[in-house]
Amino acid sequence: MKHAYILENMYLVWLVPALLLMARTSCGAVTVDANLPAGNVVVEGISGDTVRLRQDLRDTSGEWFYWAFRVTGAAGRTLTFDFTNKKGGGPVGVRGPVVSTDGGKTFSYPLDGKSRQDGFTYSFGPQDDEVLFYECHPYVRANWDAFVAKCARQGEGALPTGKYFVAETLCRSRKGADVPCARFGCIGRDGARPSRGEPKYRFFVSARHHCSETMASWVLEGIGEAFLADDDLGRWLRANVELMMVPFTDYDGAQAGDQGKNRAPHDHNRDYTEFIYPETKAITEWIGRHAGGKLDIFLDVHCPWIRGKYNEWLYTPWKDPQIVPDMQAEHRYSQLLEALQCGTMRYRAADDLPFGVAWNKGVSYSQGWSSVIWACQKVKGLKVARTYEVPFANANGAVVTPETCRGLGHDTAKVFRAFLDGPLGERALPCVSGVYPHLVMYNNEGECGTGAVVPWAGDLWVVTYGPHCPVGSSDKLYRIKPDLTRETFAGSVGGTHANRMIHRETNQLLIGPYVIDAKGNVRVIPPLKMPGRLTANARHLKEPGRKAYYATMEAGLFEVDLQTLDVNTLIQDDGVNKALFEKTFKAGNAPKGWHAAPVPKLPGYHGKGMMNGFGKLFYANNGERSNEAKHNPFIPSGALGSWSAPGEDWKLVRRCQFTEVTSPDGIYGNEHPDTNPVWTLGWDAKSVILGVTTNGAEWTYYRLPKASHCYDGAHGWNTEWPRIRDVGFEDGTLLATMHGTFWRFPRGFSPANPNGIRPISTYLKVIGDFCRWGDRIVFGCDDQTKDAFLGKRGLKKDAPRCTRSQSNLWFVEPEKLKTFGPPSGEGYVWLNEDVKAGDVSDPYLHAGYESMRFSFTRADGTSVKHELVQEGDWVRVKCLEDAKGATARFRYGPAPCKTPPLDKAKPFIEVTDDNGKVWRFPNVNGDTNVVCREIATERDLLYVGGVWYEAPAENAGGFAALRPIALADAPVKSLRGERGLMYLNDKAMVIDDLWSNGTAPAAYWLHEKGGEWKPYAK
């Protein structure tokens, strides 16, 4: 029975039949009803702008939370929906309602973070005459029919019709409907009699034993898609496996919008003893008849409770070990899913629910067997019998949508294969230390850096950039499949782009000038419509559901409507590209709003990160456009700025080199702008700087060590794009990159919670962006440039140089991160400054290094009296006497160790730099050959005396700022870089393999003994 209520402007409540309300809608009245697919609501009363309603439990005993209703005639109004059944806190999901304003074509969580457990307030747009509200993403017969049509089309394309897919009828439901089922993969040699050929393996998957668990059906779609995909995995599945699928076990309930849980006398998943429902009986008969009662894997997909522990992550509730066919196999399946997943659902085996814990007790099955218990008891040959509990909206922080559920389905298909067929085919591709030579990316520019790498629509998307290309370049957008095959987007327009953001409401990835929908369709914002070097995105301050900001490296700012891709200029580029733009914009076709927009006056240039928060945008640049900046790293440079309204320019927050600006929501932009801290990373001559604000007005700054000085340089060119990103660390911390250190960064970092930042290791690759993809972190690198820029060094005069700029991706298992360079670094809180008694320094990181040394001296070397004040992980220096030209220096590294003896015949090697200075290096292997090459862009790898060093460009400190790496295994005969790899004596490796011989501490302490032989000016 469907009730409909009409809300008129005067507090009037009518109960009317559906037909009457349709008529009323046209008169401008507001109606709330259940006239939508799988509708379920009881409206209790309406007063003013408040609707009181509750879910209809129907035949469910106890509580459940499913509801779905439609509102018509409310365009332009704001209504509050209060659920009167507040048991268990109320029935609204953790990201609020799932809403459609286009008649059910698309859905989103527009109130994520803004709803209550027992209600929400929704503002209807001026055109929103009909809006659908669901507790969760709906999945009904129409969705299945669309999926079947797509699978059939796929059959007509690359695959012979009917051979790999057939839609069938399982049985007739209680209400007399045909209950669908389907088979995928190895279903026989001809379409007419598909059961003739015998597959090697048979899997069975089902969903909706509890009909309101809609996300389960989306997972099944993903599994089916994997069977039909034109890739390595799909081909293997089709050759070996028949998949039997039941998308709606409780078919009638799924269409009617029932709860389906705890039905009286029992629900479908307690029916495998009595069989009072036709579907359960039919499933057992289908398996018996078609599969001879024999299966390899039985998977039944569910969704858990609405919120809280075990309900906001993906898990498997373990069955009684006494009945599970093979517990070892179950564990192996868990490990494989954890290792192979590429989706954002991020399964963790440790999250599983052991048997006997919480609800997962034998007593739950006293009403009758569940499907999995039946399978364990009755199906022959079963290797795995398993349940998934797929969260409705939140999976360990990741948003759950139909796409992420399909991703889980795809990952599940990978597990099927790996489980039965050993290692995945993808790993068979040639790979050296995580670099796949076939994935190298080239352009025709002076540099080819990786601007952004983002997993999206099941694949990995990558853009490269050229060095200064504000109106496009030969760079491409790449789409890499899980089997590591790659497509290049034919409509690529290039540029110097490093922006990326996932816009949840329109369900699109913004990467460079490309806007990509959940199915992987790409739209392009042409360079002339939005010119400049796109460096960052942020969520819109006023219309976050529809628009987003794009910032350029020249401080330009645009807003883009993500549905129409209309662009409006808010701040022009700073003028450096003016001549080029004027030449390119033909009369009258400048970007919209361009001429009216302010020209930015923010100091610094070379924009990097941007993030919204507290009603503002925060934007960073890290360079200075002057000749002085090209050789002196100590001049003032860069800025952090803020912006709050159209017509305004950036306001200066701090004059300093800043790069990343982000929040705990990371790739999604800041979706909690009133509560999330906003972080920024930067540096000055003294140290790395971390800034944080929790109110948008005041910033607190912390100082951290620099492992490498190669990132210095007042021009800002040497840093590429340091980031703080979620890479799926098990403890929930984030990964940050800055000045050559991989840091573990606490997700809750703020002045109130400042502890927990730890160096993981130090590294040599130059990284533009990174993400988690499958079981590995993917680093998008900036490897070999055709141009040397400011990195010309006489020592490299005869070195081979690549003819085309190139970069590659670097795939690293999270555990492997700690195997690179031992944490080390140096920094200052005062550097050659006049300090007074009582002065207290910025906080400086004082945790996570094996050896930590501190000195505080005047220019003449005499010590300054001081006190170190420890505050958790941080230390402040309190100066106890006036001191002129004082320097307070922290020097951290590995534990002291033995250093190698110097060569007896020739203990030192002298090397002259480009300024004519002579430097003396220790010689530990007797080899007098000096080799210098640019392997990672804008810094040199230097081999002298049997020791590897990283050498900053002269403008970033040169030989005075060397970083020792490790001792060499053997004299260097040849060294070059190509395709993201380094060829040392013709052996292919990654530059960071130099750390792997364990001699990094020896090289560090050898260098520290520089009192004896510190490279010096003669």
Ligand SMILES: [Zn+2]
């Ligand atoms: Zn269930």
